[in-house]
Amino acid sequence: MRRLWYPSRTGTRLVDVTDTGTVLDRGAVRSPAAPPVLGALGLFTVLLGAALPLIDFFIVNVALPTIGRDLDASEAVLELVVAGYGVSYAVLLVLGGRLGDLFGRRRLFLGGMAAFGVTSLACGLAPSAWTLVAARVAQGAASAAMLPQVLATIQSATAGPRRARAMGLYGATAGLSMVAGQILGGVLVAADIAGTGWRSVFLVNVPVVIAGLVLAARAVPETRSQRPEPVDGPGTVLLAVAMLALLLPLTEGRAAGWPLWTWLSLILFPFAALAFCLVERRADRQGRTPLVPPGLLALTSLRRGLIMIVPFSIGFSGFMFVIAVALQEGAGRGPVAAGLALAPMAVVFFAVSLCGPRLVARYGTRVVTAGGLIQAVGVALIALAAWRSWPGLGVLELLPGAAVAGAGQALQLPVLFRVVLSEVPAVRAGVGGGVMITTQQSALALGVATLGSLFLALVPGHGMRDALVITLLVQLAGVVLTTALSLRLPRTVG
Template sequence: MNKAGQTEQPTAPETPLLPDAPGSDPKRWLALTVLLVATFMDLLDSNIITVAIPSIQRDLGASAVAVQAMTAGYTLSFAVLLITGGRLGDIFGRKRMFLTGVAGFVVASALCAAAQNTEMLVASRALQGLAAAVMVPQVLALIHVTFAPQEIGRVVSLYASMIGLAVVSGPVVGGALVEWSPLDLGWRSIFVVNLPIGVAALAGAWKWMRESNSPHAQRLDIVGMLLATVGLLLLMLPLTLGRELGWPVWSIVALVAALPVIALFVVHQRHKTRTDGSPLVSLSLFKVRAFGAGIGVQLLFSAIPAGFFLSWTLYLQGGLGWSALHTGLTAIPFSVCVPLVGGLAVRKLSPLYGRYCLVAGALSMLAGIATYAWAADRLGPDITSWHAVPSMILLGSGMGLLMPPLTTLVLREVTPQEAGAASGIINATGQLGAALGVAVIGGIFFSALAGNAGPQADRVLPAHRAVARQAAEVKGCATDALGQDDLAKVPPSCTALTAKSGPGNLEAIGSALGEIRTKTFVATYSETLYWAAGCLVPVAGLLFLLPHHRVRRQETA
């Protein structure tokens, strides 16, 4: 298979195209629209439920454990089955599995909207994740086998921009739907909105998408599927729930147990390759430098945006009291820059400068995170959305310079018959990296939040003379409230403080606690961002392991 961007390679293949190799499908751009809409629907749904949780708790009486299960159920069922979903497309047809996944997603969304209790909602969310795991891997696979090499970069930049748009618009769309409550549906509207979108995607895919699968007969690797599922579950479950549960013993045991299971999976895949040539994952993919190194970079890189946006949302909404809509609108510069810069990167910059384009992206994101940390620390609670614009532009531009060219590079030398499996690995790596980022950067944030509460109380309380006699109790309340995993809970120390305070003193106490909370969040956020920026340094270093594909200037003109 010819390598795109290699000037010494002939412009036409010397051997006939494989049955599912890219061809001049006249409907491919219409099919791409369907794929992007499905991608947006999946990512939106994974983020949209966050702002609806209070309404769900009031309506269904959901406990804290049930709330965790609603979010973790989707993430876990999605992440652990992505590799299997990709291989199913290679074997049974990518269009067929895409249609199956979208149909399942629509049905699961309807069940979520109709849920009468938390058990039904949790089960329906898990079913949504399962359907998404069948649907999502087909997206990159179909892109890879449908578009010509010279078109892949532009298409992947659109794919990356859709990811960025969905991530930041989830809270905005969710907040608007819950607040406006169309047809008096309340929180159920966040799931009902998937129904017309999913039906339209089904119709479009049926009409415009052509079928493709691996040209070589393959068998379903049941043992490999089970080992991959168990191994990823042992990794993802503690990373998803460990911090919120206080890292119980079972979470550490699961992380340790994941290693031998993954090792056994690798041994089985080698055996399967030798015996019948039908492994779940072709390990030869990782011998390709662009794929192996690119997957490693993606694992670490995916952790940064996930951790950043988690701490950013907590800081703005939990610390500064911004609404979900205000928070989402602040990210508009980021959402705009990802597709604009991404398109430029894959068409011009990456072909001309190779991996230096990706390094520039990592450094731009580092600068964006560092400048946001500086602005948050300097301006404190007086920061506005306008102050965030330069940092968001740097962040969006950096992601545009890095993510689309990286995905293009990872897919560059993947053969069409491995497109589904490769897509599943890419998506699973992104999910694992995001979970790692949330666990590590989220852990840093909450640890720093607990540590900063006391010192900030010592700075704030001397100025609040009205609560001088209760300064120790106020400090204890603030420290307990900000030192717990669930920041919405009211600790006993705060309940006791309120109970023994007179009506005239409650306002003064509330004012002192509010100032302590705000300043603690500001200090914690700045500290966390400097750690996140530092994490981009090894990412930039790993980028030099990637092959340095470049073409002559006249070929990119």
């Protein structure tokens, strides 16, 4: 007897052919499910989803003065417009990754993107400053549901060179979005489309989200962990408490005058962080699934890559905030000029980042070290331009430094993303991506809080030019630290 399978319109059918030639039809047999594949359109769609939250973190920087005048908002409330989004986004990212592993990443991506569109509409229609703050907090939560699914989908639905190219494009998209958000914000505020003014920086998301939902429904494959793990309730709560205790006082303290609650919150942070670590280790020893598995942090590539992402992101976001304030409030530039001053950085970043995969294949992670050295030269050139040209600092004066710094950043950020996730197993792609983006997002918030506060504190005593130069030199020290840390990265990237 011979056993044969043959295709039919309903799938695969199994038949037995006896020695006498009799055919025995055994009926339809379910074909083994093909592994999910992320095609070009699907990759474009998830990268669009990755761009939206990062653009919206920076798009309000040049719109804040206009928002303050229109809504009669104090400086502390305006900082909450930025911090409320960033903190809720950072606090919920790991949970968003876990939920994607559990319920399906495509499902969470679609739900998060839809929620992002609704909350963007709420931001654009906000009648008061506190309504805008509430809408921004909700928008950050929607971002936390959407963004971890991007990296998890790439990890689960690509392999080999295709994954390397996809991760390179993700890094390019992330870096470009952070610069382009500030440029786009300035253009939209100045354009005052249909009299919407600053509201257009949020309303522009709505048609983009609608297009993204249509594309995602057609082109993004469903992936999920083969061994879904339940949500770690105690770990989720303790991580949220620890991050809120650190980020809220640092982002709000200076504008609020450092009241007692800010100091109590900072004192609480190390205790909450220690409690989180202890609870996670105990859950792991007892065979339960912690929110952040200790085994994940034991991966050398992930741990060392995360350590590098912190100073890099602090310097990046701090610079973006400080240069926006300095150009508008100090040099008297309008929102368009303040945004376009960084256009050379965005263009060079994108162009150089596309070369990253080939350079990494040839030189390994020493590309990151070279990028740090190049970025240091760029930041030094920007500081020199500020010192020599103030208050006539504009696009031409910033062009050499911004272009060189953009090239250096492009050789670091996309490669660091690849390094961090290179050893993370596919079944934990969601939580791995969530941990990485949480680290990056927390550092972005810290950059605005620390370098931004330093700059604003220096202005009354030293003037705008000297405050800008000193802040840039502090950032330069952070670039040197990042470059030194890059020497400890694994030499090759998977």
